[in-house]
Amino acid sequence: xxxxxxxxxxxxxxxxxxxxxxxxxxxxxxxxxxxxxxxxxxxxxxxxxxxxxxxxxxxxxxxxxxxxxxxxxxxxxxxxxxxxxxxxxxxxxxxxxxxxxxxxxxxxxx
Amino acid sequence: xxxxxxxxxxxxxxxxxxxxxxxxxxxxxxxxxxxxxxxxxxxxxxxxxxxxxxxxxxxxxxxxxxxxxxxxxxxxxxxxxxxxxxxxxxxxxxxxxxxxxxxxxxxxxxxxxx
Numbered sequence: 413x414x415x416x417x418x419x420x421x422x423x424x425x426x427x428x429x430x431x432x433x434x435x436x437x438x439x440x441x442x443x444x445x446x447x448x449x450x451x452x453x454x455x456x457x458x459x460x461x462x463x464x465x466x467x468x469x470x471x472x473x474x475x476x477x478x479x480x481x482x483x484x485x486x487x488x489x490x491x492x493x494x495x496x497x498x499x500x501x502x503x504x505x506x507x508x509x510x511x512x513x514x515x516x517x518x519x520x521x522x
Numbered sequence: 523x524x525x526x527x528x529x530x531x532x533x534x535x536x537x538x539x540x541x542x543x544x545x546x547x548x549x550x551x552x553x554x555x556x557x558x559x560x561x562x563x564x565x566x567x568x569x570x571x572x573x574x575x576x577x578x579x580x581x582x583x584x585x586x587x588x589x590x591x592x593x594x595x596x597x598x599x600x601x602x603x604x605x606x607x608x609x610x611x612x613x614x615x616x617x618x619x620x621x622x623x624x625x626x627x628x629x630x631x632x633x634x635x636x
Binding site: 457 | 567624630
């Protein structure tokens with residue numbers, strides 16, 4: 413079993429929709445939770461990170477961490493075609509090594 | 523002013539050949555990584571170096587040999603290439619393996635083994 417699992421994808425939504433991307437994990441030592449965005453034929457870029465449980469908001473993006481359920485989410489409000497990309501969740505312990513989940517490819521249709 | 527650069531961007535080669543991929547970062551980071559990304563977009567860490575010292579060596583065939591001449595460079599040499607080595611290889615760097623471990627990725631090298 414992988415340490416980090418994501419909801420099945422890919423995902424296709426109309427412009428303006430609310431998007432929910434989710435990952436579950438098994439290692440309770442994870443303290444840092446990241447979401448990376450990867451455009452086609454590019455390297456991943458850090459989108460948001462959260463320490464421990466709670467929510468973090470940045471514009472149209474909200475990251476949520478529920479450590480009791482070992483579940484993290486990324487919400488995108490008012491999705492735009494420019495949000496079309498692959499989204500990867502990643503987690504790390506205090507030791508720093510990141511573990512990535514499979515990417516979810518999102519397509520936002522105009 | 524590219525932060526993390528890799529060469530080449532595309533590599534097409536025959537089975538059995540030996541090839542190298544080069545990576546350089548100008549961010550002043552202490553830690554560099556090699557990842558392999560498969561068709562499902564799963565990023566699997568292969569190696570990590572901190573200040574030229576190997577700190578992570580995941581279960582990778584010994585045909586793969588990383589080399590770090592200095593902390594700004596981490597190259598990957600692959601011997602006797604196999605069909606299953608076809609993937610996109612990403613180099614990344616971060617500042618000292620702290621918890622946040624924000625990683626900066628290169629553009630990737632798309633390797634195709636025929």
